[in-house]
Amino acid sequence: MICSGERLAKFLIARSIEAERVGTEDLEREHNRLKREFKKLLKEESLAEPEFPDYSFLHIKAELLKLRLKNCNFCERRCGVNRYESKGFCKCGVESYYASEFLHMGEEDELIPSHTIFFNRCTFACVFCQNYDIVYEDDYLVNPEEMAKIIEIRFLQGSRNVNFVGGNPDQHAHTIMEILCNVRVNIPVVWNSNMYHSEELAEVIEDVVDVWLGDFKYGRDECAEKYSKVKNYWKVVTRNFKRAYENGEILLRHLVMPNHLECCTYKIAEWVSKNIPNVKFNMMFQYRPEYLVAMYPEKWKEIARRLNREEMKRAMEIAREFNLNLV
Numbered sequence: 001m002i003c004s005g006e007r008l009a010k011f012l013i014a015r016s017i018e019a020e021r022v023g024t025e026d027l028e029r030e031h032n033r034l035k036r037e038f039k040k041l042l043k044e045e046s047l048a049e050p051e052f053p054d055y056s057f058l059h060i061k062a063e064l065l066k067l068r069l070k071n072c073n074f075c076e077r078r079c080g081v082n083r084y085e086s087k088g089f090c091k092c093g094v095e096s097y098y099a100s101e102f103l104h105m106g107e108e109d110e111l112i113p114s115h116t117i118f119f120n121r122c123t124f125a126c127v128f129c130q131n132y133d134i135v136y137e138d139d140y141l142v143n144p145e146e147m148a149k150i151i152e153i154r155f156l157q158g159s160r161n162v163n164f165v166g167g168n169p170d171q172h173a174h175t176i177m178e179i180l181c182n183v184r185v186n187i188p189v190v191w192n193s194n195m196y197h198s199e200e201l202a203e204v205i206e207d208v209v210d211v212w213l214g215d216f217k218y219g220r221d222e223c224a225e226k227y228s229k230v231k232n233y234w235k236v237v238t239r240n241f242k243r244a245y246e247n248g249e250i251l252l253r254h255l256v257m258p259n260h261l262e263c264c265t266y267k268i269a270e271w272v273s274k275n276i277p278n279v280k281f282n283m284m285f286q287y288r289p290e291y292l293v294a295m296y297p298e299k300w301k302e303i304a305r306r307l308n309r310e311e312m313k314r315a316m317e318i319a320r321e322f323n324l325n326l327v
């Protein structure tokens, strides 16, 4: 896995490609031109020490995302708001805020110690959110240069990767790109996401993401709409997982939910085995009723409890049936 540190992190490859300083109207064109160069370099890439120009492909990405904030389409909600003036569904403007950052020892074995940065806010609105204290607050303003220094310090303390999470990282992609422009150590980037980003965002961020730590929650759009207020979940998330499969490593997380074994767990396992076989699959049993489900258990009664033994057993049967690569 990339976190072995044997390869150069993708954001450093992107930063080694010199870019032309162009006007805003030419940013897309310059990005597309350099992306072709990036793809070639990615194939050739070795551990040799690259040179870093003052202005690079990575800087173009940061500029391009800042421009797109004027008509935000970072995720498939496609609010189209100008985030310099107002806020969309995720309630994020231009500035990014975070709740905490630390060396996380509770992630999957191959990721730890993982330098986890918990950004505030989310593009979903899950009724069972276990991080609602992070999602619905703005805690500390992110200063990209300072955060880059923190990432370097955590690297010296032993982090194997920098793990952008929340909430969700997508709505902060412009800030994350600016942070990475300032990071000087070879640290793999983990994008810990709900996988509901737009194709336009994928086009930009995929060149800096080494590991997609992606949630696959629902097997039916009805479940996604009911519990997370999102539309077209299946189409968007399967599209994004297929794309991630082509350009990085995937560690897929599926949170098994009570009464959703056949509509969600089964359908996801079946799709994964056919479309992105052998990806690392974390079948998670730690669901607990939180947030609105805990406040109004009668309204959400089918998910207002933990999993029972039969459901856990059934999830493992499904994993065996589809020969999932469980971690």
Ligand code: SF4
Binding pocket: 072, 073, 074, 075, 076, 077, 078, 079, 080, 081, 087, 088, 089, 090, 091, 092, 123, 170, 171
């Ligand atoms: S990130 Fe998504 S939810 Fe937030 S403003 Fe942009 S399109 Fe809307």
